Structure formats: structure tokens, C-alpha cells
Amino acid sequence: MAVEEETILAARIEVPEHILFQEVTGNSALLNLNTETYYGLDEIGTRMWEVLGEASSVAAAAETLAGEYDAPVETIRADLVELVADLDARGLVTLSY
Incomplete structure (x- = not known):
């Protein structure tokens, strides 16, 4: 789902x-030790990962990254939602509310 x-x-x-x-x-x-599968991130994906780990929410991470990359926050939000949904589906992160 x-x-x-x-x-x-x-x-x-x-x-x-x-x-x-x-x-x-x-x-x-x-690396998911349970499934023994790797998931790679490029330089921008790595920065997203770092900011997501520090931010109070995905939306807050988008605000930070939009400032860093001088990009529209809507674009960054869409990219983050796509990344987080993929990471969640692969069991690489859990979402807390």
C-alpha cells in the first residue's frame, strides 16, 4: 500500500x-542486513539522506534542501517524497509521526 x-x-x-x-x-x-541487498545514493541522494536524518519531518528537510540547492521547495518536496516512499517500500527506513 x-x-x-x-x-x-x-x-x-x-x-x-x-x-x-x-x-x-x-x-x-x-545495506539491508536482513535481505542482503544494497541501495545506492548519488551525491544529491546522500545529502538528502543526511538532512532527512536530522530534520523534524520530511517537509522540514525539503525547506533546508531548497535553500541549499536554490530550487523550488515544491520540486524538492516531490523528490523527497519519491525517495522516502522508495526507501520505506524497501524496508530501509521507517516513518514515525
Whole structure:
């Protein structure tokens, strides 16, 4: 079941204990120890991951990133919602409210 955009924007992400994160030269990899699968992030995805981990919500992360990348907040929100929905579907994050 897909999570709605407003629900994702209001959520804070949490990283389960079975997920390992490693950054290498700006890019990063997430490893799900339960499924033994990798998920790669490019430089922008890695920055999104970092900000999401610090922000009080996905919407707050979008505000921070919109300022950093001088991009419309609506565009950043859409990109973050897509990323978080994908990470959630793969079991790489959980959403808390």
C-alpha cells in the first residue's frame, strides 16, 4: 500500500538497526542486513539522506534542501517524497509521526 504524500511530508524517518550506511566520495550505499541487498545514493541522494536524518519531518528537510540547492521547495518536496516512499517500500527506513 502506497503512503500518501501528505503523510510522508509529516513524517520523520528512522533507520532500523539492520540497515548499514556507508558514504564513499560523496556517494553512499545502504545495506539491508536482513535481505542482503544494497541501495545506492548519488551525491544529491546522500545529502538528502543526511538532512532527512536530522530534520523534524520530511517537509522540514525539503525547506533546508531548497535553500541549499536554490530550487523550488515544491520540486524538492516531490523528490523527497519519491525517495522516502522508495526507501520505506524497501524496508530501509521507517516513518514515525
